[in-house]
Amino acid sequence: MIEVKHLSKRFGKTQVLSDISAVFAKGRVNQVIGKSGSGKSVLCKCIVGLFVPEEGEVLYDGRSFHLLDKEQKRQVRQEIGMLFQSSALFDSLSVLDNVLFPLRMFATMSEGEMMDRAHLCLKRVNIEGKEKLFPSEISGGMQKRVGIARAIAMNPKYLFVDEPNSGLDPQTSIVIDNLINELTAEYDMTTIMITHDMNSVMEAGDNILFIHEGKAWWQGTRQELLDSENAELNAFIFASGLMRKVKEAMRKG
Amino acid sequence: MNLLFHTGHYFQLLGEVFSKPERFSLYWKRTVEEIDLLGVKSLGIVALLSVFMGAVITIQTKTNIDSPLIQSWVVGFAARQSTILEFSPTIISLILAGKVGSNIAAEIGSMRVKEQIDALDIMGVNSAGYLILPKVVAAILIFPFLVVISMFLSIFGGWMAGSLTGIVSSDDYIMGIQSGFVPWHVTYALIKTVVFAIIITTVSAYQGYYTSGGTREVGISSTKAVVYSDVVILIMNYLLTQLLLI
Numbered sequence: 001m002i003e004v005k006h007l008s009k010r011f012g013k014t015q016v017l018s019d020i021s022a023v024f025a026k027g028r029v030n031q032v033i034g035k036s037g038s039g040k041s042v043l044c045k046c047i048v049g050l051f052v053p054e055e056g057e058v059l060y061d062g063r064s065f066h067l068l069d070k071e072q073k074r075q076v077r078q079e080i081g082m083l084f085q086s087s088a089l090f091d092s093l094s095v096l097d098n099v100l101f102p103l104r105m106f107a108t109m110s111e112g113e114m115m116d117r118a119h120l121c122l123k124r125v126n127i128e129g130k131e132k133l134f135p136s137e138i139s140g141g142m143q144k145r146v147g148i149a150r151a152i153a154m155n156p157k158y159l160f161v162d163e164p165n166s167g168l169d170p171q172t173s174i175v176i177d178n179l180i181n182e183l184t185a186e187y188d189m190t191t192i193m194i195t196h197d198m199n200s201v202m203e204a205g206d207n208i209l210f211i212h213e214g215k216a217w218w219q220g221t222r223q224e225l226l227d228s229e230n231a232e233l234n235a236f237i238f239a240s241g242l243m244r245k246v247k248e249a250m251r252k253g
Numbered sequence: 254m255n256l257l258f259h260t261g262h263y264f265q266l267l268g269e270v271f272s273k274p275e276r277f278s279l280y281w282k283r284t285v286e287e288i289d290l291l292g293v294k295s296l297g298i299v300a301l302l303s304v305f306m307g308a309v310i311t312i313q314t315k316t317n318i319d320s321p322l323i324q325s326w327v328v329g330f331a332a333r334q335s336t337i338l339e340f341s342p343t344i345i346s347l348i349l350a351g352k353v354g355s356n357i358a359a360e361i362g363s364m365r366v367k368e369q370i371d372a373l374d375i376m377g378v379n380s381a382g383y384l385i386l387p388k389v390v391a392a393i394l395i396f397p398f399l400v401v402i403s404m405f406l407s408i409f410g411g412w413m414a415g416s417l418t419g420i421v422s423s424d425d426y427i428m429g430i431q432s433g434f435v436p437w438h439v440t441y442a443l444i445k446t447v448v449f450a451i452i453i454t455t456v457s458a459y460q461g462y463y464t465s466g467g468t469r470e471v472g473i474s475s476t477k478a479v480v481y482s483d484v485v486i487l488i489m490n491y492l493l494t495q496l497l498l499i
Binding site for chain 2: 050091101
């Protein structure tokens with residue numbers, strides 16, 4: 001479980017996050033949604049420790065991340081897997097070497113065991129026969145899947161997924177969403193997904209946090225989201241005619 | 254204030270770079286790759302420049318000291334001294350700052366804007382150490398070899414120019430390059446080279462590591478890497494010369 005308590009972050013004079021508190025449950029896909037520029041990605045980077053917040057704390061199963069020393073932070077980070085919006089695969093490494101990278105850096109396995117683990121992870125995300133290719137030689141959807149394989153290689157407790165569907169077609173987006181759902185259950189991870197893709201919200205969101213103007217505006221389940229009367233949330237979720245029709249249809253069952 | 258900020262930030266980064274590696278074997282593998290990339294692949298340009306610079310030094314020296322009072326072998330002596338003391342360690346390092354420095358800043362800067370450095374940090378990898386230390390070690394190991402090769406080729410280029418044009422006879426040139434040789438001058442040149450290797454790799458890596466924005470900023474970092482490396486090399490060249498030669 002990851003807890004965020006009274007988190008605030010500003011850049012210069014711009015207050016990006018104000019007093020955010022939230023709980024992200026274990027074994028679930030916790031979604032952070034909001035408009036572009038609302039502070040979702042900054043919140044994600046504060047949670048993983050890439051940004052240091054001015055106020056507040058982040059607790060990883062009770063461990064306050066920002067109070068840990070350098071070595072303890074490094075240990076917590078080895079329990080984290082992250083899929084970036086751009087996939088962030090290493091250009092100079094092949095698909096297989098990308099997945100092997102965290103294993104070679106930290107795992108205490110033999111080379112053969114590492115190979116087995118990397119192949120298993122690639123098989124789990126349905127990437128087979130592409131091991132020797134470089135990231136630039138595979139499609140965006142495949143890059144995301146390799147990113148997921150790399151993120152789960154160290155058997156993480158926490159998975160962060162930043163805009164997993166950006167730049168993907170709807171069909172591939174569903175494949176990625178389903179994969180994240182399945183892996184979260186399989187590895188019993190605390191997954192935090194940053195998204196503004198409404199299909200993802202409807203498909204994968206177990207616990208949804210809506211960020212508006214840097215504040216935790218609303219938190220609840222998918223069903224509660226459909227029933228919510230929160231004006232800002234409704235304006236964001238049901239901005240399109242299609243989503244309004246979906247809402248009506250889901251309400252009618 | 255800006256200079257102070259960057260100086261402090263630079264030394265903070267160096268603290269990260271020289272901290273204990275997570276896996277020596279991985280770092281060593283990267284060091285060997287960097288030796289090839291930074292050193293072996295620079296051999297061509299270093300060789301070309303050295304031969305022609307040696308030739309030009311010889312011709313210019315001869316035309317400038319064309320006096321019956323100065324013996325012909327002095328041309329060889331002057332060519333050797335210019336090459337060992339200044340041309341090979343300093344000018345070649347300035348050239349390498351352009352070739353290698355811009356490459357380092359662009360590579361690390363691209364990794365920064367593509368979130369690959371964030372990915373390393375999140376995995377718990379010391380990204381500064383992993384990306385920069387192998388480059389620094391590789392440059393320290395390979396640049397002295399490049400400079401020694403440059404010294405030989407430059408002196409050889411001088412001999413060729415002198416012999417082919419007939420302005421200095423082969424015997425006079427060889428006598429000149431053997432006269433008054435001070436071995437310490439080679440040591441001094443190699444000390445300078447090691448210092449310049451550290452400057453080129455760390456200053457360029459600093460520019461790349463703290464790139465923010467997009468491809469335009471990567472280009473700016475790359476340019477800054479060359480300019481700042483050159484400036485620091487020139488300042489250190491003066492200081493080291495005063496410290497080691499006087």
